Amino acid sequence: MLSQHLEQFLQHLKYERNVSPHTLRNYASDLEQFKLHLFSVEKRADMPVADIDRLTIREWMEGLHADHKKTSVARKLASLRTFFQFLIREGKLDANPAKQVATPKIERTLPNHLSMEDAVRFIETPDINTDLGRRDRAILEFLYATGIRVGELVNIDIPDVDFRERMVRVTGKRKKQRIVPFGEPAAQAVMLYLEATRGTFLNECLEADREPNALFLHRRGGRLTTRSVGRMIDKYIKLCADIHDISPHSLRHTFATHLLDSGADLRDIQELLGHARLSTTQIYTQVSMEKMIEVYDKAHPKA
Numbered sequence: 001m002l003s004q005h006l007e008q009f010l011q012h013l014k015y016e017r018n019v020s021p022h023t024l025r026n027y028a029s030d031l032e033q034f035k036l037h038l039f040s041v042e043k044r045a046d047m048p049v050a051d052i053d054r055l056t057i058r059e060w061m062e063g064l065h066a067d068h069k070k071t072s073v074a075r076k077l078a079s080l081r082t083f084f085q086f087l088i089r090e091g092k093l094d095a096n097p098a099k100q101v102a103t104p105k106i107e108r109t110l111p112n113h114l115s116m117e118d119a120v121r122f123i124e125t126p127d128i129n130t131d132l133g134r135r136d137r138a139i140l141e142f143l144y145a146t147g148i149r150v151g152e153l154v155n156i157d158i159p160d161v162d163f164r165e166r167m168v169r170v171t172g173k174r175k176k177q178r179i180v181p182f183g184e185p186a187a188q189a190v191m192l193y194l195e196a197t198r199g200t201f202l203n204e205c206l207e208a209d210r211e212p213n214a215l216f217l218h219r220r221g222g223r224l225t226t227r228s229v230g231r232m233i234d235k236y237i238k239l240c241a242d243i244h245d246i247s248p249h250s251l252r253h254t255f256a257t258h259l260l261d262s263g264a265d266l267r268d269i270q271e272l273l274g275h276a277r278l279s280t281t282q283i284y285t286q287v288s289m290e291k292m293i294e295v296y297d298k299a300h301p302k303a
Contacts, residue, residue, distance in 0.1 A: 001046045001047065002038070002046055002048070005083075005092065009083050010028055022151065023173070027082075031083060037063070053097050054097045054098075054100040054101050057080060057097060070106050080098040081096060084097060118242075119144060119254050122243055125236045125240050126140065126236065131201070132219065135201075135216065139153065139229065140251070141185055142186050144251050145183050147255030147259075149252060149274075150248040152171065152172055153216065154228075154229065156216070158213055159213060161190070167181050167182070170274070172274040180272055201218065202217060204220050230247070233246070252273070259272075260285065260288050266278065266284075
């Protein structure tokens with residue numbers, strides 16, 4: 001029955017595929033929404049998965065288009081496809097009905113990123129004469145220096161960082177680890193935070209929140225969360241004039257774009273970012289192409 005298979009699938013994702021908690025929540029939310037739709041239409045408390053066909057899925061998707069973005073609808077369809085593929089591997093289904101449904105066509109937008117000058121100006125906004133400013137400066141320097149995801153940043157422990165070699169061990173999606181280098185400005189900013197600030201925060205920590213190995217802490221001593229980093233970046237966006245539409249992920253895009261503009265090989269950037277497929281990294285070539293066209297239009301006498 002559907003409910004039992006959904007529970008088995010989520011357990012598979014959590015314990016066998018080691019997906020992140022965020023990814024697991026998305027799968028659970030998407031599939032629960034599909035299940036509730038089916039039960040409301042079929043007027044049954046549960047149903048066999050063999051009764052679900054492509055027309056059922058298309059009907060559900062048509063209802064989603066009214067109040068969901070195309071990207072959200074496409075993600076929900078992808079969740080269904082993965083679920084049914086799991087059932088095929090388990091011998092519960094012979095075919096994947098979700099593969100017979102077309103994915104909504106999505107216009108691929110270029111990622112927001114900062115110019116070199118704006119990146120430096122933004123990163124230098126925190127006041128390093130204060131405890132929070134030293135921590136925030138270290139975070140911004142480290143995000144730009146490494147291109148890591150915010151979810152990866154908040155999970156870094158002090159033993160993961162090698163200051164002598166200026167390398168950090170990062171645990172990415174599906175618990176896959178990689179080694180990423182960082183530069184001298186980031187190293188200095190993090191060392192200043194460790195020497196002058198982190199101990200103060202740790203002393204304020206409640207025993208229940210104490211994680212003595214966590215690199216970046218909030219001011220009450222616990223490990224920072226991705227949401228906290230997002231709020232921190234929003235704060236500095238408001239302080240930094242003429243910089244808009246920037247998110248924590250924008251520093252990752254900025255890192256990749258600046259590397260590509262400086263001549264780095266696309267496959268090396270893929271490795272640094274931890275992308276499983278080169279096609280994911282290739283979007284940065286479009287960003288650089290836009291910049292090249294802009295430079296041409298401004299500089300060429302017959303542009």
